[in-house]
Amino acid sequence: MRVLASLALAVLLAACSSGTEEAPLQVQVFSNTRDLIRQRISPAETGLPPVTRAQLDALDGPALEVTLETRGAAAYLYVNAERDEGAAGQVTVWRTGDNSTLALRNGVLVATRGLGGDILSSEIRVSGGQPGPSGGGAHVMLIRGGDEEARRLVLVCDLEDLGAETVEIVERRYPTRHLRQSCSGSGGEVVNDYWVEERAGVVRQSRQWAGPHLGYLRLRQLAP
Amino acid sequence: MVVFTAGASAQEAVDTPRFRIVPQPSLNFYGVPGLIDMPSGEMLPEGQFTTTISYFGGQGRYTLTFQPTPWMSASFRYNSIRNWNLAGFPTYYDRGFDVRFRLAQEGRYRPQITLGLQDFAGTGIYAGEYLVATKTFETPPLGTSRLPGRLKLSAGLGWGRFGSFGSFGGFGTRPPYDPSNTGGQLSYDQWFRGPMALFGGLEWQMNEKWALKLEYSSDDYVTETQTTSVFQKKSPVNFGVEWQASPRTRLGAYYLYGSEFGLSAQIQLNPKQPPMPMTVPAPQPVAVRPDRATNPEAWSTSWADAKPAPLLRSLLGPILKDDGLILESLDVSADRVELRFRNTRYMSNAIAIGRAARALARVMPPSVETFDLVLVSRGLSLSRVTIRRSDLEALEFDPEAPDAILAVAGIGAAGPPSETAVFGRELYPDFSWSVAPYFAPAYFDPQQPIRIDVGVDFGATYQPAPGWVISGKLRQRLAGNLKDGRVSPSALPPVRTDQALYAQYGTTLNNLYVARYWQPGEDLYARVTAGYFEYAYGGLSTELLWKPVNSLLALGVELNYALKRDYNQRLGFQDYKVFTGHASAYMDFNNGLHGQIDVGRYLAGDVGATFALDRVFANGWSVGAFFTLTNVSAAEFGEGSFDKGIRFSMPLGWFLGKPSRKSMGTVIRPIQRDGGARLSVPGRLYGEVRKAHHKALTDQWAGFWE
Numbered sequence: 001m002r003v004l005a006s007l008a009l010a011v012l013l014a015a016c017s018s019g020t021e022e023a024p025l026q027v028q029v030f031s032n033t034r035d036l037i038r039q040r041i042s043p044a045e046t047g048l049p050p051v052t053r054a055q056l057d058a059l060d061g062p063a064l065e066v067t068l069e070t071r072g073a074a075a076y077l078y079v080n081a082e083r084d085e086g087a088a089g090q091v092t093v094w095r096t097g098d099n100s101t102l103a104l105r106n107g108v109l110v111a112t113r114g115l116g117g118d119i120l121s122s123e124i125r126v127s128g129g130q131p132g133p134s135g136g137g138a139h140v141m142l143i144r145g146g147d148e149e150a151r152r153l154v155l156v157c158d159l160e161d162l163g164a165e166t167v168e169i170v171e172r173r174y175p176t177r178h179l180r181q182s183c184s185g186s187g188g189e190v191v192n193d194y195w196v197e198e199r200a201g202v203v204r205q206s207r208q209w210a211g212p213h214l215g216y217l218r219l220r221q222l223a224p
Numbered sequence: 225m226v227v228f229t230a231g232a233s234a235q236e237a238v239d240t241p242r243f244r245i246v247p248q249p250s251l252n253f254y255g256v257p258g259l260i261d262m263p264s265g266e267m268l269p270e271g272q273f274t275t276t277i278s279y280f281g282g283q284g285r286y287t288l289t290f291q292p293t294p295w296m297s298a299s300f301r302y303n304s305i306r307n308w309n310l311a312g313f314p315t316y317y318d319r320g321f322d323v324r325f326r327l328a329q330e331g332r333y334r335p336q337i338t339l340g341l342q343d344f345a346g347t348g349i350y351a352g353e354y355l356v357a358t359k360t361f362e363t364p365p366l367g368t369s370r371l372p373g374r375l376k377l378s379a380g381l382g383w384g385r386f387g388s389f390g391s392f393g394g395f396g397t398r399p400p401y402d403p404s405n406t407g408g409q410l411s412y413d414q415w416f417r418g419p420m421a422l423f424g425g426l427e428w429q430m431n432e433k434w435a436l437k438l439e440y441s442s443d444d445y446v447t448e449t450q451t452t453s454v455f456q457k458k459s460p461v462n463f464g465v466e467w468q469a470s471p472r473t474r475l476g477a478y479y480l481y482g483s484e485f486g487l488s489a490q491i492q493l494n495p496k497q498p499p500m501p502m503t504v505p506a507p508q509p510v511a512v513r514p515d516r517a518t519n520p521e522a523w524s525t526s527w528a529d530a531k532p533a534p535l536l537r538s539l540l541g542p543i544l545k546d547d548g549l550i551l552e553s554l555d556v557s558a559d560r561v562e563l564r565f566r567n568t569r570y571m572s573n574a575i576a577i578g579r580a581a582r583a584l585a586r587v588m589p590p591s592v593e594t595f596d597l598v599l600v601s602r603g604l605s606l607s608r609v610t611i612r613r614s615d616l617e618a619l620e621f622d623p624e625a626p627d628a629i630l631a632v633a634g635i636g637a638a639g640p641p642s643e644t645a646v647f648g649r650e651l652y653p654d655f656s657w658s659v660a661p662y663f664a665p666a667y668f669d670p671q672q673p674i675r676i677d678v679g680v681d682f683g684a685t686y687q688p689a690p691g692w693v694i695s696g697k698l699r700q701r702l703a704g705n706l707k708d709g710r711v712s713p714s715a716l717p718p719v720r721t722d723q724a725l726y727a728q729y730g731t732t733l734n735n736l737y738v739a740r741y742w743q744p745g746e747d748l749y750a751r752v753t754a755g756y757f758e759y760a761y762g763g764l765s766t767e768l769l770w771k772p773v774n775s776l777l778a779l780g781v782e783l784n785y786a787l788k789r790d791y792n793q794r795l796g797f798q799d800y801k802v803f804t805g806h807a808s809a810y811m812d813f814n815n816g817l818h819g820q821i822d823v824g825r826y827l828a829g830d831v832g833a834t835f836a837l838d839r840v841f842a843n844g845w846s847v848g849a850f851f852t853l854t855n856v857s858a859a860e861f862g863e864g865s866f867d868k869g870i871r872f873s874m875p876l877g878w879f880l881g882k883p884s885r886k887s888m889g890t891v892i893r894p895i896q897r898d899g900g901a902r903l904s905v906p907g908r909l910y911g912e913v914r915k916a917h918h919k920a921l922t923d924q925w926a927g928f929w930e
Contacts, residue, residue: 015658015659015661016659017656017660018657019655019658019685021656021658022568022886024658025876025884027658028880028884028886029876032882080508081509083512083621100505103509110621111929113504113506113507115503116500116501116502121621121626121929142624144501145243145496145926146495146497146501146843147495147496147841147842148842148843148924148926149926151243153243186243186244187242187244188239189241190241212241212242212243213501
């Protein structure tokens with residue numbers, strides 16, 4: 001019996017497949033389990049390699065840093081696509097090395113992908129080339145639910161200007177205005193903070209809520 | 225200088241917005257919402273699927289409960305009673321079904337009222353009916369708890385088992401429990417008959433973790449304590465404490481009937497709430513074409529004269545392949561493209577369609593404005609989704625992106641590919657193989673409630689051309705005890721009761737068949753399969769299905785000539801042969817419920833109909849029940865009187881949190897007999913066709929942009 005059990009174990013570990021047909025269920029389960037065990041043995045680094053301003057200045061394109069507060073995970077992102085939608089602002093899709101994306105409209109988060117429990121789309125208020133939210137009012141998010149559905153989260157927001165503040169990001173100081181968006185709805189409250197650098201026309205730094213599953217994201221535009 | 229956490233400190237005290245979660249009631253020893261041994265008037269949240277294990281006084285109960293709609297739940301129970309010593313059972317095993325209906329929802333002053341039928345069809349050992357009301361009150365939070373506590377008061381009126389202690393009045397007489405009954409038939413002649421009694425109790429959920437329960441039971445356990453001596457009953461009062469170990473798991477310890485300690489474990493899950501959210505790698509953003517006014521030469525259509533399809537195909541193929549999609553054919557003209565493709569990765573075909581549309585937007589010259597996306601499976605073109613490229617570009621970041629693109633997408637019949645289409649290269653012949661473990665369980669043998677075989681499957685599939693499948697599976701058993709199962713005598717030809725004879729062999733040919741799929745006309749799908757279908761039967765199987773893309777109704781016919789295989793499951797046959805087949809109607813009731821009726825001839829030559837109802841979720845979960853009535857009498861059928869069972873299927877991706885098209889599931893029959901038995905043919909049409917049609921696509925449409 002013990003011989004059979006160890007033989008069975010050996011076969012389980014050897015479960016494999018090849019071809020265009022989808023792998024059998026057991027093969028998928030075991031490869032997934034193997035990945036989990038590998039992650040447990042050598043967990044992926046959650047901290048980011050430190051960067052210097054000299055390295056950032058040498059970059060060709062813009063760079064963004066994101067931190068998921070709830071998971072303690074962080075990543076650097078590059079620009080995947082940009083789209084000018086005129087009066088509705090400019091949408092920038094930022095991508096991580098492990099295939100997650102954030103879509104920001106004038107620096108305000110409107111969609112996420114590849115994170116799980118993503119924001120499918122959002123209704124927000126921005127105007128033209130002005131970075132950051134342009135006013136209060138309704139903030140509607142469609143969140144991916146567990147049954148392939150889009151669940152609607154309706155918040156009502158106020159926007160206040162907390163005045164000028166200086167932000168330092170990797171050895172460089174930026175003059176910004178601090179905008180605070182306070183929202184409530186669906187049995188809770190959210191505070192989104194934006195540090196807007198008007199001279200460069202960007203949201204230099206922000207802390208934005210990305211829905212019930214993802215929680216707060218912290219974003220810093222490192223370059224340019 | 226700004227400290228980054230400036231916003232955070234003000235934040236901690238207040239909750240962030242969340243979706244409302246319907247509170248889940250705790251379960252009783254019978255695995256339905258309730259106190260300890262008594263039920264309550266509560267209902268589970270819609271879709272809830274629970275497993276309860278309870279034990280006291282030599283009695284173990286294992287219950288699955290499912291709540292397909294907010295107002296109805298159904299349960300299946302297996303139980304064991306030690307020292308039963310009746311009708312020759314030292315330990316008695318039984319199975320039973322319950323149903324519960326909500327009569328009134330809880331209001332500000334009104335309690336929730338539920339009507340329950342317990343063990344309403346089996347041998348009736350736990351048979352009882354009840355009407356019970358429950359009212360919930362908030363109590364002040366206890367200790368460090370942030371949430372208020374809840375006090376639930378329940379009171380009910382019971383019949384049968386629930387009317388046996390402190391009984392009064394009643395209507396008519398209730399036939400006594402008969403241990404020699406074959407069971408299975410609805411015992412409506414005893415529902416709400418005989419003496420009634422009152423029961424009640426309270427549950428105090430003190431905080432998130434701990435709850436106390438106290439009840440007065442109206443079950444006198446007459447057979448258990450007077451006819452036999454399973455345990456001694458000294459008091460009608462039961463009490464206990466429960467601990468919510470995790471959001472899905474609850475454990476309880478109790479003292480029952482003044483003499484016995486009891487334990488219970490309750491596991492609740494909901495198909496709408498996966499253990500981890502599905503994470504799909506982010507798609508590439510839609511590539512937007514250059515502006516036509518400022519860049520008119522990019523919009524030229526002269527490229528279309530140069531037979532560009534093979535070049536575009538070679539550009540498109542690898543992009544699709546990265547997303548688990550396989551290009552079957554491509555037909556390009558100056559302003560329109562038709563892509564036929566297979567989805568090998570996502571349970572949601574909407575995700576596959578969205579990704580195929582993005583791939584076309586990356587590759588197609590700007591003048592191509594209309595995208596026709598045709599889902600293909602086994603050589604069958606199942607449906608066509610038509611999308612304007614301008615809409616794709618304009619709506620990706622729309623505030624209502626999923627609904628906005630659905631409103632302008634067309635979903636219709638695929639039709640055959642045109643003559644100018646080019647086909648995917650090196651797709652056929654296609655060969656796939658796999659080595660995978662298998663687990664074959666069998667349930668409810670009185671000697672051994674669960675038997676299982678484990679081993680390895682060696683599978684291979686060869687597809688010489690679209691629509692042709694040649695597939696086989698060799699099975700090597702490594703360990704198991706199915707071979708020790710009983711072969712029970714049967715008045716019918718032993719079409720299923722001799723499974724243990726098949727289980728004697730360790731190395732078997734599980735299946736080996738050739739299948740041909742084609743579309744004989746619009747909305748029609750056809751299949752012919754020949755070979756060894758399953759462990760016990762081979763032969764010839766033919767099927768025709770009518771299912772318009774936008775229809776909720778489908779009709780099908782399946783005709784089979786089945787030969788019974790040799791017990792050693794090599795190439796030979798025994799001399800039992802039968803024509804079996806059914807006419808089927810499939811109905812999607814547009815509320816998550818799917819019904820199916822099959823009328824025809826079964827494996828033992830009996831004639832009748834099977835009725836099935838399943839709750840199907842957009843994410844692939846399904847839970848259902850079925851029963852079959854044929855011209856075989858209850859006496860000829862044997863134990864159980866007629867064939868019935870429950871079935872469920874859960875998508876693998878729901879567990880793993882990553883895309884997969886596989887599901888795991890099982891069919892549980894209280895007992896497998898020879899009446900109402902059906903052939904198992906691989907690759908039946910309806911399931912695969914339905915998933916690519918209008919209703920399933922729109923249910924999952926949120927995935928289009930994922």
